[in-house]
Amino acid sequence: MTQIDPATAPWAGREGFGGLIEALGAGDVRIVGGAVRDTLLGLPVADLDLATRHRPETVVERLAAAAIRAVPTGIAHGTITAVLPDGPVEVTTLRRDVSTDGRHATVAFSDDWREDAARRDFTMNALYADPTTGELFDYFGGLDDLAARRVRFIGDPLQRIAEDHLRILRFFRFLARFGDTPEPAGLAACTARARDLMALSRERIADELLKLLVAPGAVWVAALMVERGIFAPVLPEIADTARLAALAEREAAAGIAPHAIRRLAALIPADSATAGDIAARLRLSNAQRKRLESAAVPHDGSDPRTLAYRISVDAAVDRLLLAGASVEPLADWSLPRFPLTGGALVERGIRKGPLVAATLRRIEDAWVAEGFPGEDRLAALTDAAVAQTLNEDSSRNA
Incomplete structure (x- = not known):
């Protein structure tokens, strides 16, 4: 052309x-x-x-x-x-x-x-x-x-990397987005100069890495990077890509778009403290850090909708996909809003303060456990909880 x-x-x-x-x-x-x-x-x-x-x-x-x-x-x-x-x-x-x-x-x-x-x-x-x-x-x-579909440096790859060390990560990102096979000279140069990444700001590293992780070839390219020791100087925690490969298959099967933070969670140990350390190292935003830390918590087997209500739909989808659990219950499901307020309990005779909060929590827990029932069932749960609280309060003050 x-x-x-x-x-x-x-x-x-x-x-x-x-x-x-x-x-x-x-x-x-x-x-x-x-x-x-x-x-x-x-x-x-x-x-x-x-x-x-x-x-x-x-x-x-x-x-x-x-x-x-x-x-x-x-x-x-x-x-x-x-x-x-x-x-x-x-x-x-x-x-x-x-x-x-x-x-x-x-x-x-x-x-x-x-x-x-x-x-x-x-x-x-x-x-x-x-x-x-x-x-x-x-x-x-x-x-x-x-x-x-060949990602090739202009001129001598080693010289181009010496000019800007970020080109190591860009080589792999472009390979994941556009490439079929790595160009040998470029791959060799990136491998030889991987430690140059240590001189870069962590923000620049994070920006390239997160873009790479949602590219079409992210799985095989990440595996190549592990094999060549590219992550080791700056993210030594990334040592295996099996969880990332499994996650990508589950995302595709569920028709859910890849998410960079979810995929990063698949590359690091399933440990919230480690995730927080990596987020700090990469200078991730507060929202990104919280999502990464949440995704790193192993799924406890709880009901998907209960989990989504407690930690948000996005965070629940992350944990479920990473664990290989079904996300089908969350498809086309809107997060319900708990309609009861503390003021309504005060009107029914519960003393303001800790009793109101504890009763409200008891009602909400029962409502969630029963799958977010409608108004009539919520009223019954409320009646039972209010009666229990008033009875306990009366016994304490007798």
């Missing part, structure tokens, strides 16, 4: 996009990276990124002249975000790396498309397309690699 049909391209018809291209000059700007790759693969395109010969200050001037809001989101690295009605578009000046330290790069601006392509990680991410004609520009065999 030498071009993308401009009439059916994902960017065709996006409000404001034509005006952006006109403002920058069609011959001086190209769509680059993931949008081109995913279009060629027939996948949805979420983000549009543009590369341009213009310097950042020129981009800002041209967008201002066209009444397009420009935000200098990464101006030191040449990136300006154009705010369009259909969403933001990043516009980045062509550049080359001057120096790198494995985490950050110092860049110089360029007007050479090939030079810009040469600093990118994989050949399939170094494809450019003319936004008007759809003509494709491929400097390093990315089209052939894409057709072969």
Whole structure:
């Protein structure tokens, strides 16, 4: 293929996009990276990124002249975000790396498309397309690699990893998303330099890992990473992928979408304290930490709906799937709300304070144990609990 049909391209018809291209000059700007790759693969395109010969200050001037809001989101690295009605578009000046330290790069601006392509990680991410004609520009065999489902570094893999250590994890993430078999030179380089991951921030590691775990090839790629010792420097707890493989089969059988935190729980020991330590190490959000800790608690065999009521539907689904228990009882089931309040018990003569809370808890436990019965049965449970509490209270004060 030498071009993308401009009439059916994902960017065709996006409000404001034509005006952006006109403002920058069609011959001086190209769509680059993931949008081109995913279009060629027939996948949805979420983000549009543009590369341009213009310097950042020129981009800002041209967008201002066209009444397009420009935000200098990464101006030191040449990136300006154009705010369009259909969403933001990043516009980045062509550049080359001057120096790198494995985490950050110092860049110089360029007007050479090939030079810009040469600093990118994989050949399939170094494809450019003319936004008007759809003509494709491929400097390093990315089209052939894409057709072969081959994730291949541009140039020497060891050098590319030395420039940015995160490329080790990106290699495996892209392999899980797009690849069929690992490219030998890249795999060997990632294996040899796995300890470089220790120099990265844990947030960057977590971001790549969680994306990898929901990719189509996550199971076999995670197994390959364990075999090659990729996790060992930063997550030594991950030593086996059998639970992940079983979980993926159960998710598919139940028609439940993969969830990164649930899949991470399948890779680590089934222990809440260990899960909390890993969550802290990866700088996960509070919500992610709580879900991981909950998923790491072994299922106690309780009724699925009771479990969901106690810990939430999502958390219950995690535990049930990880344990190989049925999630069918939770399909199309809405979490019920306990309708009774403490005020209603006070009106019936129970003294305010601990007695109200204890009685309310007793009624709720009985209601849950009976499968969330309707109003009439709840009233009967309430009558019995209130009578018991009043009787016990009277006996204590006699």
